[in-house]
Amino acid sequence: MTSPLTPVLSDTWDADQSWTLETYRAHGGYGALAKALDLEPAEIIQTVKDSGLRGRGGAGFPTGMKWGFLPPDDGGPRYLVVNADESEPGTCKDIPLMMAAPHSLIEGVAITSYAIGCTHAFIYVRGEVVHVYRRLLNAVQEAYDAGLLGKNALGEGVDLDVTVHAGAGAYICGEETALLDSLEGRRGQPRLKPPFPAVAGLYARPTVVNNVESIASVPAIVERGADWFTSMGTEKSAGFGLFSLSGHVVRPGQYEAPLGITLRELLDMAGGVRPGHELKFWTPGGSSTPLFTAEHLDVPLDYESVGAAGSMLGTRALQIFDDSVCVVRAVARWTEFYAHESCGKCTPCREGTFWLEQVLARIENGTGVPEDLDVLLDVCENILGRAFCALGDGATSPITSSVQLFREEYEAHITGGGCPFDRAAAELFERKRPAVAGSEVEG
The missing domain is CATH 1.20.1440.230 (NADH-ubiquinone oxidoreductase 51kDa subunit, iron-sulphur binding domain)
Structure with a gap:
């Protein structure tokens, strides 16, 4: 079959030392940041709104709309917090992204921070993944040394500090308000809403909390435009995403494809269910989503279609279980x-x-x-x-x-x-x- 894969975030994952700044720049990295700094912040927010980018952390809330919820600037600080506390059983897309291309996330952080008026951003990483934490720290330091972060980034008069924070390994901290409590040094427990983080988030200041994949998708949207992004996916679920196939599949891994692709298509590319067995059940979005069976192989994997079929797209963690499983x-x-x-x-x-x-x-x-x-x-x-x-x-x-x-x-x-x-x-x-x-x- 013709592969419908659309490598964007994963395009450089197989490059030599793909995690380094040198490799990232050799493939056009940080070009989008330079372009963004020539635009007004409102233009960037509108571009992201027009792209239809929806949060890739599970809920699928429109990213640009979330940015737009921030109140008018009152002269005080506002924050961007990247939720990298990937903990859902079966979900394994953000960790390989940060390992293979950490600068795609850092560039997204820089563009988003400029757009929302943030001068200090935080990346909250799950504490157990020490190798990812170290790689992000090294990548952030590379960006500082190259003048891409810090005071007067790129000579454009923009200031941005980025802090990489390791959590304590609590699944509950994947919930945005529990994450904020943890980041402030308190026990990670959900807060009562309202107020929402956009109004009173980190340190009771306006805060945007976004998933790793959501922020890492921003540079490509700024670089190539909203029309390019909406040319993929479906009308209400635009763009591409990382689909994580795990379990009883011949070639498990990350498959980056437009939203709306089906599991049948993904299984064809992944070699199918392991030989001698048949598909019994699967999760479309991690263990917290209602199960699907072989009857759902042709359900388009977009937010609306999966919801209409009785489940949730979630994090696109496709756990495949064959007929040997209880x-x-x-x-x-x-x-x-x-x-x-x-x-x-x-x-x-x-x-x-x-x-x-x-x-x-x-x-x-x-x-x-x-x-x-x-x-x-x-x-x-x-x-x-x-x-x-x-x-x-x-x-x-x-x-x-x-x-x-x-x-x-x-x-x-x-x-x-x-x-x-x-x-x-x-x-x-x-x-x-x-x-x-x-x-x-x-x-």
Whole structure:
């Protein structure tokens, strides 16, 4: 087939020492920044609005519109914070981008900062990825040494400092207000909104919080124009994006393509599901999005189409699971993650994820009862829409969708005394059950 891939962010990833300033400039890097500094900030914001760039961190909110929410300049500081706390299970696009082409992000930071009137930007990186943190630090230092950052950047009278901050490894800090609290040195927990970060964000000052891929896309838009960007993708989901294929696929990796491409097309380029197996289920946007099956192979991967099909595009983390996988076990592992990463601030998420984890463990290990499925769905219903932030809602998505799509598999765990995909374990659970029941009675 003809490849629909559109390498823009990933265009230089295979170049020799692609992460260096020298390589980035050899491929036209920082040309967009020079062009941007000849424009009025309002012109840049309008260009990004016209491009239809939507946030690439999951929510898909229009980026230019988000910038436009900042109040009029009052003479005080305003900030840009780049959310590089990539933590969603299955999501793995920002880390390779920062590793292979950190200067694309730094150039995007410089252009965005100029557009919104920011003189100090922050890149908040997940603490565990020390190699990425070090690479960003080196790239920022290169930019300072070359006069691209700091006082009077590029001799244009623009000042910009960039701080790379390593978080403490909390998934909740991917939520923008929890990230801001963490950046200020407090425990990372979501803030009550309003006020929104655009009005009172970092240090209670107007703040823009954007994802790595969103900011890294800005230089190409400024350099090539909004019409070029809207020529790709769909009417309401314009442009390109990184699609992360992982799991049971022959050639996992990052596939940069226009929004609206289908998983069938991506699988064709990735060599398909591993030989001897068939696709069972997959996530369109990471573990917090409702599951899809082979019936959804031709759903266009854009925000509207995926939403209409019952899921969310999210971070375009396409986790592929074949017919050897137990859906209950997969969902239980995700639920353990969400229960562990809940910050505990609100009762629905703190208590709800705990009970979801317990019930799923009971079903998976062969001691579940038929009523457990109703309990699962009831707990999910009491979390959904009632949690302080999106973590609670995300924890319910794989559970409710998997019960809807694979209810018979859950029931097989309950009636068969264990996982039907693990016969040895199922037989072991069956032998143990009378002894366990007897000890409970005697106790």
